[in-house]
Amino acid sequence: MEGLESDLEDMRQYFRSGKTKDAAWRQSQLKGLLLFMKENEKDIFKALKEDLGKHHAEAYRDEIGTLRKSINFALQGLKEWMSGKAAKLPKIALLTSAELVPEPLGLVLVISSWNFPFGLSLEPLIGAIAAGNTTVLKPSDLAPACASLLANVLPTYLDNKAVKVIPGGGAVGEHLLQQKWDKILFTGSARVGRIVMSAAVKHLTPVVLELGGKCPAVVDCLSSSWDKQVAVNRIIVSKFGACAGQACIAIDYILVERRFASTLVDLMKVMIKKMFGENPRETNSVARIVNRQHFLRLKNLLSDSAVRNSIVYGGSMDEKNLFIEPTILVDPPLDAAIMAEEIFGPLLPIITLDKIEDSVTFINSRPKPLAIYAFTxxxxxxxxxxxxxxxxxxxxxxxxxxxxxxTLPFGGIGESGVGKYHGKFSFETFSHYKAVVRRSFLTDFWFRFPPWNDYKLSLFEATYAFDYVGMLLVILGLKRYRYN
Incomplete structure (x- = not known):
């Protein structure tokens, strides 16, 4: 971190030079990101395997493929995104035009998470670059192989005067937060999100917080054999096939009518074995837990005897290899930790209800989630x-x-996050839409100037009511315009 303040000032000066505002510069940097993804695909696979035990197919689906798509989407839309948009004015605004012109914010900070180390680092970076900002990226130290690749290789594909990657742990993050930024985008836990927001207050820095929470899945499609099969397939892959449930938008728990619970559990048991095999650790289709600290946290969620007794499938753990088998629980105590905090792992509670309509009340009794999934x-x-x-x-x-x-915004509400990004929304997140108004010298409304009198008051009333006939009558002395 030595010399950080000087480096940041150089980045601000580079931004003020106007270089990053050029469309050609933005395009070249996005193409550099695309080339980084292409030429380092094998190393990305290797780093994701080393840090999280992700299979190459899962890594491509969730990170490499998604990022390539996002970069190409930005390249295709950049010209349109950068152009000003005409704003409609009232008819009384004679010989006046207005537009909204997007301009970059300046120097921004992106702090990413470990569960999707490339996706959650580069997805916001795409928007920051497309919008014309200079950017500091801090990848998570909990995925060290991925952070190393980003820190040591990514800069060779980008303009180092405008984009810097600063790896490190909590101390580095705290030091970065003490600096002045034009915007901060953070992805991670609500606990750290509060720290980020508190630090941003010092400089009144706007923030985007991508947090998480307990995302429910409401299952109301078990009366049809086809629908329930499709639903279970999608639930299993979305929970256990997405970084072993270590994803902010992964299903956290299921709500289902009590009469259908056994049917749902039986189907899930069959599909887990079909997708991940009799021994999921050996089939290499379920990612591992990121580190021992998180492993022990998940293990502790099952330490209560009432919670353990609710396990109907799985539950085995391999601490040496940081692996937890896909696990299903039915009706664990609602006041247990597993139902009070975000699980962020391959443990899936099923909560039974008398009728599915009760799920609305259940969901609304808890903090607003990042996502709700309803199978119906x-x-x-x-x-x-x-x-x-x-x-x-x-x-x-x-x-x-x-x-x-x-084409959809990604972001939370309430405790699940602040702000949104993805696609054009990423561009907008890192832009300020400046109102630009152009007025002719040829016309004016004389009554806008003092001295004031009741006659001018009547004209103002007619003007702001958009009553053009009334205004004409007032001018002709045929009406004294008053309205209540």
């Missing part, structure tokens, strides 16, 4: 979920897929 064909129930629940996103009949959609 009941249109009336869908409308209730849309109108009566609040979450960062709401997905019907699937899970996690919203993350990959560039």
């Amino acid at each position: 064909k009941n249109e009336k129930f869908r409308r209730r979920m849309v109108s009566e629940t609040s979450s960062g996103s709401l997905v019907f009949n699937d899970a996690v897929i919203q993350y990959a959609a560039d």
Whole structure:
């Protein structure tokens, strides 16, 4: 961190030079990101395997493929995103035009998480670059192989005067937060999110906090053999096939009617074995827990005897290899830690209800989640979920897929996060839309100037009511305009 303040000042000066505002510069940096992904694919696979035990297919699906798509989307839309947009003015604004012109914020900080080390680092970086900012990226030290690759290799593909990667642990993060930024985007836990927001107050720095929470899945499709099979497939892969549940948008728990619980559990047991094998650790299809600290945290969630007794499938653990088998629980105590905090691992509680409509009340009794997943064909129930629940996103009949959609904003609400990004929303997050108004010298409304009198008051009233006929009558002396 020696010389950090000097480096940041150089980055601010580089931004002021206007270089990063050029469309050609932005395009060249995005192409550099794309080339980094292409030429270092094997090393990315290796780093993800080393840090998280991710299979190459999972790594490509969730990080490499998603990032390539996002970069190409930004390259295709950049020209349109950068252009000003005409703003509609009232008819009375004669010989006046206005537009909204996006401009970069300046020097921004991106602090990423360890569970998707490349995706959560480069996805916001795409938006920051596309918007024309200078950017400091701090990858998570909990994924050291990935952080090393980002710190040592990525800079060779980008303009080092505008983009810097600073690896390190908590002390580095704290030192970075003490600096002045034009925006901070943080991905991680709510606990650290509070620290980030507190630090940002010093300079009134705007923040985007991508946090998490307990994302529920409501299952109301078990009366149809086809629908329930499809739903279970999607639930299993979205929970256990997404970094072993170590994802902020992974399903945290399931809500289902009590009469269908055994059917759901039986189907899930079959599909877990089909997808991950009799011994998931040997099939290499489930990622491992990131480190011993998180492993012990998950192990502790099952330490209560009432929670252990609710396990109906799985539960085995291999501390040496940091592996936890996909585990299903039915009706653990609602006041237990497993139902009070975000699980962030391959443990899946199923909570049974008398009727599925009770799920709305259950969800609303808890903090607003980052995502809600509802598996149902009941249109009336869908409308209730849309109108009566609040979450960062709401997905019907699937899970996690919203993350990959560039045309949808990704972000939370309440305790699950502040702000949004992805696609053009990333560009907008790192831009300021400046109002630009152009007025002619040829016309003016004389009554806008003092001295004031009741006659001018009547004209103001007609003007702000957009009553052009009334204004004309006042001018002609045929009406004294007053309205209540």
